[in-house]
Amino acid sequence: MSCWQTIQDYGLRSIGIGERLLPRDGFTLCEQITLIGSGMLWNIYFGTLALVAGFFLANLLAVAKAAPSRWARKPAEWFIFVFRGSPLFVQFFFAYFLFLSLKQSFPIFTPFASAWLGALVVLFFNTAAYSAEIFYGALRSIPKGDVEAADAYGFSGWPRFRRIIWPTMLRLGWPAYTNEAIFLFHATVLVFFSGFPSRQQRGDALYYANYFADKTFNPFVAYPILAGYFILLTLVVIAIFGLINRRLNRHLPQEARRKLRIRPNLIR
Amino acid sequence: MFSYCTDPETLSGLSWLSCYLTTGKHMSLYYAVPTVLLLLALTAPLALGVGFLGAMAARARFAPLSWVGKSYIAIVRGVPDVAFFLFFVIALDQALEWLLHKARCPDWPEPVRQGNDFVVCSAAKIPPGTAPQWIHESYGFMLAVVTFAIVFGAFVANVLFGAMRAVPRAQLETAAAYGMNTRQTFWRILVPQMWVYALPGLGNLWMVLIKATPLLFLLGVEDIVYWARELGGAKTARFSDYPHPDWRMWYFLGLLVFYLIFTRISEIFLERLMQRLSHGQATTGGEALRKADA
Amino acid sequence: MKTILLSTAALALTAGFALADTVRMGTEGAYPPYNFINDAGEVDGFERELGDELCKRAELTCEWVTNEWDSIIPNLVSGNYDTIIAGMSITDERDEVIDFTQNYIPPEESLYVALTDDVDIMGVIASQTSTIQSSYVAESGATLLEFATPDEMVAAVRNGEADAAFFQGAYLKPIVEESSDLTFVGDPIALGGGVGMGLRESDGELREKFDAAITSMKEDGTLNTLLTKWFGEKQKTF
Structure with a gap:
């Protein structure tokens, strides 16, 4: 079977399109690369949606944690503490149990017991908590001068937050947030590994890598392929976040930014 | 454990629970707690060392060394730790044994790779085949520490690399003005000054490291999560004196509390450390301390 | 001897x-x-x-x-x-x-276990990941639901996630004997x-x-x- 045929058969296997049965013997390199790549669709799906949705919740949580009101502050603090303070797969375990029991009384929760929604919700809360802590830290270290300048120009309330505080917060928190995004994509491999059951052998990249490592009894092919995919994915994430970072910093004097790059050469 | 535990079927309530919670298997769970703590205590400094070397390599003026440092950071950071653990430990183990094999048995007639098998001479076995079980376990533990250190070292290297760039240039120029050479500037100014910029990132990594310990079972170390899962699963009366339904919920709740307390203690400690490092620094934190003192 | x-x-x-x-x-x-x-x-x-x-x-x-x-x-x-x-x-x-x-x-039998007798063994079937039983279910055309441990597999039948579980008989037998809710369905199948x-x-x-x-x-x-x-x-x- 040619490699092109394999790609047609298994390229979308992870979402249930193509051959029903997984390859059983032979296990060419092409099959391994195709199926593990097909599994990456799930990792990208979980990572991207959780990241986008988590970004908005994180902003809310960070502002709530920095708020003077106790009623806003305490819930946000506890949410962040619980989700940052426990291992992800303990969270998966509890979420799975919770959704299963909710499902029994409320049929509306049925999709939550499947990975595509249940695991997504957990990852969404998890990344929201981690990012909120990053943004909260950034909120606290906004230079006093910026806020004073805003006051002097007559900004207050929402416009002041929207135009001055929020962009500065993003700018300061961005490098750490990039790291969090990388960690989130890595965390998506835990979904089928220790959280939710996989259905009809539809799983993520690690699920298929595990399948091949189990069938060929050789961990030194499938897992490095998985690693290669993730290195690529991480490079893409870093590139996208780098572009956003450039946009966030575009108002800064360009000269200063270039100097920043040269700096390491000066100290040697 | 207690004298009345000989016949658990006759017990009920608290006395049953006291016997149940002190079985040999539960002792393994309790014993796993110091194991995990010891692993963290050993991994943190080692990862810091690896990360420091990585950051120095990435900054090196000698291009190949800089490539090595940068690709180490990029590759290891890019791979999910689970995937790394699944093949790296076996590879590391085989690499060590292969090196020892080359050194100790230079005239071994058979190939090391025989089909799927990896066979070295018995003098090159780590630990030796006659070693008692605890040596095997300690060796597995050390492999886990080294693997964790290599993975987290890459993240530490990335944080330190950034922190070294964040030290205000004026401070380094002042050092040069005082007549320090580059090496002196590096060790006397840059390294002491970078920690305040590195600490938030390092603190975050510490939190991630704590939460990565459930992956230890992949490395063959039986940690608290392994035992909690093992103890919590439903037990029938045929294979256990203490039959019970699926109690994983309660064991995992215990784990949750353990990790939350551990996180809270770490947070308090890191907060204190940050305050201490911020003294006299040209940051908002340092400024706040200066004002508080005045 | x-x-x-x-x-x-x-x-x-x-x-x-x-x-x-x-x-x-x-x-x-x-x-x-x-x-x-x-x-x-x-x-x-x-x-x-x-x-x-x-x-x-x-x-x-x-x-x-x-x-x-x-x-x-x-x-x-x-x-x-x-x-x-x-x-x-x-x-x-x-x-x-x-x-x-x-x-x-x-060579021993693998068995289906479920909550009631009238379960469709072509429905959602739970098994442990990477076992001969899970390969068998995947090929049988039923919807395979894979769990990391046999423990979770049985739990999935109890909580209704799966219609039945398919696994090595010797593992399932003591569980079925000791619990009132589970029962064997379908014919035993010899694998391996x-x-x-x-x-x-x-x-x-x-x-x-x-x-x-x-x-x-x-x-x-x-x-x-x-x-x-x-x-x-x-x-x-x-």
Whole structure:
């Protein structure tokens, strides 16, 4: 079977399109690369949606944690503490149990017991908590001068937050947030590994890598392929976040930014 | 454990629970707690060392060394730790044994790779085949520490690399003005000054490291999560004196509390450390301390 | 039987196998009654008793270690332990990578277990990831739901996630006997070539020793006694 045929058969296997049965013997390199790549669709799906949705919740949580009101502050603090303070797969375990029991009384929760929604919700809360802590830290270290300048120009309330505080917060928190995004994509491999059951052998990249490592009894092919995919994915994430970072910093004097790059050469 | 535990079927309530919670298997769970703590205590400094070397390599003026440092950071950071653990430990183990094999048995007639098998001479076995079980376990533990250190070292290297760039240039120029050479500037100014910029990132990594310990079972170390899962699963009366339904919920709740307390203690400690490092620094934190003192 | 014992001893002497070395027995420890961790935190079960007896007959010093199921074969070929004695069915796929002794449990039945009798075994079927049973379900056309441990698989039937679970009968039988809610459905299906001990392909001498020990246990009936003790009266014997 040619490699092109394999790609047609298994390229979308992870979402249930193509051959029903997984390859059983032979296990060419092409099959391994195709199926593990097909599994990456799930990792990208979980990572991207959780990241986008988590970004908005994180902003809310960070502002709530920095708020003077106790009623806003305490819930946000506890949410962040619980989700940052426990291992992800303990969270998966509890979420799975919770959704299963909710499902029994409320049929509306049925999709939550499947990975595509249940695991997504957990990852969404998890990344929201981690990012909120990053943004909260950034909120606290906004230079006093910026806020004073805003006051002097007559900004207050929402416009002041929207135009001055929020962009500065993003700018300061961005490098750490990039790291969090990388960690989130890595965390998506835990979904089928220790959280939710996989259905009809539809799983993520690690699920298929595990399948091949189990069938060929050789961990030194499938897992490095998985690693290669993730290195690529991480490079893409870093590139996208780098572009956003450039946009966030575009108002800064360009000269200063270039100097920043040269700096390491000066100290040697 | 207690004298009345000989016949658990006759017990009920608290006395049953006291016997149940002190079985040999539960002792393994309790014993796993110091194991995990010891692993963290050993991994943190080692990862810091690896990360420091990585950051120095990435900054090196000698291009190949800089490539090595940068690709180490990029590759290891890019791979999910689970995937790394699944093949790296076996590879590391085989690499060590292969090196020892080359050194100790230079005239071994058979190939090391025989089909799927990896066979070295018995003098090159780590630990030796006659070693008692605890040596095997300690060796597995050390492999886990080294693997964790290599993975987290890459993240530490990335944080330190950034922190070294964040030290205000004026401070380094002042050092040069005082007549320090580059090496002196590096060790006397840059390294002491970078920690305040590195600490938030390092603190975050510490939190991630704590939460990565459930992956230890992949490395063959039986940690608290392994035992909690093992103890919590439903037990029938045929294979256990203490039959019970699926109690994983309660064991995992215990784990949750353990990790939350551990996180809270770490947070308090890191907060204190940050305050201490911020003294006299040209940051908002340092400024706040200066004002508080005045 | 005496002659067999003598011949194994002779073999051991001539082969120059380092007798001082302990044989490390790799098992999973999460699979009663085959092997499990008992209340005292030690490896226990049918295979523990069998393995100890085999080691005694082959005059070997043995030591028990546990390993995750997923990486149990890679760790064997990499030399972290010397045998796998973990309820592993003899299959062609596995036989290509490692060697098996003769089987010490005859080919056995895999069974469907469900909450009611009228369950469709072509519906949602739970099984453990990477077992011969999960491959079977995947090929049968039913919707396969895979769990990391057999424990979670049974839990999924109880909470209604899966219509039924399909797994090795010996594992399911004690669970069904002791609980009122579960029942067997459908016909038993014979999979695999029985359970054997896995060894490295380069370890021919060790394999012969264990093979001889298993033969001797089959001949004097001790193996059958052990099988009945752990798997019940209805267990197929040799």
